Amino acid sequence: MKKTFKKITASLTAMLMMFGSTYTAVGSVSATNNEIQPRAYHVYGDVHDDGSVDLKDAVLIAQFITAYKNKHGVSTLISVQNALDYKLKETNNEFYLPVPQAADVDGDGFITEADYICVQNYGINNYDKAGRCGQLFYINE
Numbered sequence: 001m002k003k004t005f006k007k008i009t010a011s012l013t014a015m016l017m018m019f020g021s022t023y024t025a026v027g028s029v030s031a032t033n034n035e036i037q038p039r040a041y042h043v044y045g046d047v048h049d050d051g052s053v054d055l056k057d058a059v060l061i062a063q064f065i066t067a068y069k070n071k072h073g074v075s076t077l078i079s080v081q082n083a084l085d086y087k088l089k090e091t092n093n094e095f096y097l098p099v100p101q102a103a104d105v106d107g108d109g110f111i112t113e114a115d116y117i118c119v120q121n122y123g124i125n126n127y128d129k130a131g132r133c134g135q136l137f138y139i140n141e
Contacts (some may be wrong), residue, residue, distance in 0.1 A: 008050050042102050045119045047131035049099045053133050056122040064096065065111065078105050078111045103141060105131035 045053035047060050067080050068086060085102035087116065097103055103111045105118045117133035128134065 008053050026091055035054055041136045042099050044102055044105045044124055044131070044135045044137060045128070046095045047102045047119075049102070053119060053122050055120065055123040057102075058116055058123050060097065061111065061116045061119055064103070065113065072074060079109055080111065087091065099139075101137070105133050 002116035020113055043050065043051070043053060045057055046055045047064075050056075061073075064083070065078065067085075069076055080100055080103075083097055083103065087096045087100060097111075100111065103119075105115050105122075106112075108114075115131070118128050118133055122128040122131075126134075
């Protein structure tokens with residue numbers, strides 16, 4: 001009896017973990033037709049749009065800044081709009097940001113090394129005193 005209970009508990013836990021990660025990364029399932037619906041919100045710092053802010057997001061921001069500045073000049077400030085345009089025009093480039101708006105965690109309108117540092121600190125310490133990492137925001141599309 002105990003072994004059966006443990007197996008059932010382990011199976012349920014695994015299913016809940018799998019459903020939970022799918023829900024946060026992809027969206028929600030519609031009750032009417034079982035189709036996956038995109039999330040209505042995003043999270044500051046989560047440039048991968050996988051539902052969590054972690055060091056992968058910080059690395060992607062650093063790679064994007066380096067690639068963008070190599071192409072457009074070291075002194076170029078990268079506005080969120082420039083990042084959106086870069087995403088649309090340069091999708092064959094591996095260093096674009098899936099959700100560029102999420103990279104501007106300090107709210108200055110630009111994607112800079114300061115944003116990278118905020119996301120890195122949040123990924124390590126799960127705390128960001130200078131920015132908006134982990135806060136929800138909505139994109140009007």
